[in-house]
Amino acid sequence: MLDALMLELEGVVVETRAARFDALARALADDSVVALPSNASDALLGLPPRDAAAMAISLFGLARDATAIDLIGLRADRYFTERMSRGVTLREGVRVLVTIAHARSRLALVTRAGRAAVDLVLGLSGMHDAFEVIVCADDVVDNKPAPESYARALARLQSRRPLSRERVLALEDAKPGILAARAAGVRCLAVGDLPAHQAVEADGLVPSLADAGHDVLSELERWAHEAA
Numbered sequence: 001m002l003d004a005l006m007l008e009l010e011g012v013v014v015e016t017r018a019a020r021f022d023a024l025a026r027a028l029a030d031d032s033v034v035a036l037p038s039n040a041s042d043a044l045l046g047l048p049p050r051d052a053a054a055m056a057i058s059l060f061g062l063a064r065d066a067t068a069i070d071l072i073g074l075r076a077d078r079y080f081t082e083r084m085s086r087g088v089t090l091r092e093g094v095r096v097l098v099t100i101a102h103a104r105s106r107l108a109l110v111t112r113a114g115r116a117a118v119d120l121v122l123g124l125s126g127m128h129d130a131f132e133v134i135v136c137a138d139d140v141v142d143n144k145p146a147p148e149s150y151a152r153a154l155a156r157l158q159s160r161r162p163l164s165r166e167r168v169l170a171l172e173d174a175k176p177g178i179l180a181a182r183a184a185g186v187r188c189l190a191v192g193d194l195p196a197h198q199a200v201e202a203d204g205l206v207p208s209l210a211d212a213g214h215d216v217l218s219e220l221e222r223w224a225h226e227a228a
Helices: 017-030 040-044 049-059 066-084 094-104 115-125 148-160 175-183 216-227
Strands: 004-007 107-110 133-135 168-172 187-191 204-206
Touching: 004 148, 017 040, 017 049, 017 066, 040 049, 049 066, 066 115, 094 107, 107 148, 133 148, 148 175, 168 175, 168 216, 175 187
Parallel strands: 004 107, 004 168, 107 133, 168 187, 187 204
Antiparallel strands: none
């Protein structure tokens, strides 16, 4: 039995890849940078908005100072939240997972998203009360791939009730989150359609949460055990 299950909001709980990409493209266009390169999607996957802005500028071979990149990242985050306010699409199988895990384990949301997006998405999905601990971009100095968000979540869970780090599992959708979890000493399964060079960083790959059937939590525990 797991002591705790930690989820990334983006790409694990809700589908956000297209919304993030479009929001960044819009923010870059405001800065007269248009038409993101075709190879940008994989490079930007899982990066927080500011880091994604810096990567996009680098892919274009352009130069922007830190303030300009900060502004692009802030605009991208605002556009993303606006887009998500029109409705969210839960990843297949996630509602069953959250329902089961909430009854049998402890749930933490450890996300690269900001507080506004977190509150919006959880409010629309009706899942806010399922998470004992929520750590988002606003709570940390160094976002993923730094381990700070996972370290904070573990500390908050531990302060409420002891847990064993060996019985904690993270679900992530991209390399930055996988690296963050593993740097914090947490086993991690990659979820979804990741490029092979990103998925290999995880302890295992779950193509879809729906593949696990009804008892999804037991299946995740089995996959994590087999990957260890």
